[in-house]
Amino acid sequence: MAGTSDTPRPIAAVLDWRWLWPAARLALVSAYLIGGVQKLMDFPRAIAEQAHFGLQPAALWAVAAIAVELIGSVLVVVDRFVWFGAGALGVLTLVAMLAANDFWHMSGHDRFMALNAFFEHLGLIAGLVLVSIISWRKRRA
Structure with a gap:
């Protein structure tokens, strides 16, 4: 029945x-905002x-991570070009999860932790896709 x-x-x-x-939207990107600010405040770290995750040249990857985390987050928060901001954050997350959570090379407790982190990041990517879909549909309506 309609309306129920x-x-x-x-x-x-x-x-x-x-x-x-x-x-x-703010909660979804909060870790990226905090991470981007922390990286910006301590660039050597x-x-x-x-470098720890094998991404070279490390300085270029650090600049890219900071830019994506801050710009992508702001785009999602202000609800403008969400597809772009969330897409960039999703790609960054995919690279990070493949570099940092390579559970297929691990065993024991390390494998357990990396497997969980891998799929948590996959869920975060799905959340970024969903926020893009919702934003696009709201603008279309």
């Missing part, structure tokens, strides 16, 4: 809250992080 919902009224009220959509 299986969503309880209190939940629907929360989902209708006007600040939920911006708060969710950012270079060392990239």
Whole structure:
């Protein structure tokens, strides 16, 4: 029947809250914002992080990571060119998860931890895809 919902009224009220959509976008990219600022404030450590994961030239990868984390996050937060910002963050996340969570080369507890982190990052990429879809549909409507 049209007009009915299986969503309880209190939940629907929360989902209708006007600040939920911006708060969710901010929460989704919060780790990238923090990471980008930390890398920017301690650039030598950012270079060392990239080198640790075998990404060379490390300084170039560090600059790219900072730019993507900060610019991509801002685009998602301000709800403009979300497809671009979220897409860039998704690609960065894919590179990071392949470099840092290579569970297929591990065993024991290290494999367990890397496998979990790998799929957590995959879920984050899915969240970035979803925020892009929602933003695009809202603009189309």
